[in-house]
Amino acid sequence: MDKRPMKILFVDDSPEILTSLERMMKKSPWKVAFAEGGMAALDMLEESHFDVVVTDLNMPEVSGIKLLKIIEKEFPHLIRIIYSGNLSKESVREVAAYTHRFIAKPCSMEKMILTIENTSFIYNTLDNDAIRKVLTNTGSLPSLPRIYTELMANIENPEFSLKDAAHLIGSDVGMTVNILKQINLLGHAKDITSIDQAVSLLGLDSINAITLSTHIFNSAVISNIANFSSEQLTLHSMLTARFAQEITLIETDNRKLAESAYVAGVLHDLGIILLASNFPTKYEAVLERVFNAARPIADVEHNLIGISHSEIGAYLLALWGFPKEILSAVAFHENPMNQPAESFSLLTAVYAGSYLAHQFEKDHPNNVESLENSKYLEQIGSNCRIKFWESRCEEIHKSISKKA
């Protein structure tokens, strides 16, 4: 596993800002470098390897947006962060497709470090060499959907209400239709017909997660792959979300944590879309072995592609700034023993939720040890709870009126 410190390049046309960033980063654990303007940044990127670029937007000669466009094409593995004092709605919209994160100027040292640290999950937990190799073959990872970026840019504004958020999402008719379709797949007491209703039923975090997954599903082009169906994967993700939420409520009675479990459930298998759309032939071979040779999916993905769907999914979500607990639930849901743990967590909920969703749907073989024999559940002392989770999830599954 690659454990070298992250290398970060800061780009700004103002020498004063670069000096203050240098001061800010003095005690950071990373290797940092500074470029005065876009041209200098491109020269430095040619000369040595970087992991993250943090750039200003308004710069003469090569503007921030132009720089990010070049970086996206020439250095697709690089994490792209915008650090700007000029984040109008229009500029957010324009650059959303080329960036992974936004930091508004001015920003405290703590905030800057926290934002970069969040992305460092990738460096401490995942196999970076394997990810880089896969990314070199895939080109660039999907960017954030515009609505999500606008939501994130507004979220710290105290005047921005849940109603405003629902209104913002509702302004994109195509996205709204898809979100509602996805939510109604599971069937609720009555059909959900507006984003307002969806936000009050599931919470804004859940709707954000569904917005992201809808975006990924819609922007991926997936050729005909035997044993693969986007619709089935969407249903599986929604069912896992519902089960993970329920299991968390049973274990903790904590609504906020249960919503995070729902979010992690919606997003846990996003990596499958990335792998299936970028490596269709290899992914068909992966599924062939999963279905016919009863091999665990993550092992086969590792053998044939070099990385599992859980790792590439967690990588993407780390770029998008999801908290560590959600990243770890996504990264380890297929192999929870790879993450040292002593007690119930979001990972437990998503691991068990996904297993039970496959068990009840019979859509995909669970070629891993059963929950009853799970060493992980034994280790964290949750093995005595399995029967209870199973019967609650079965009840939910029976009560769901599935709609195509």
Ligand SMILES: [Fe+2]
């Ligand atoms: Fe999975």
Ligand SMILES: [Fe+2]
């Ligand atoms: Fe799953």
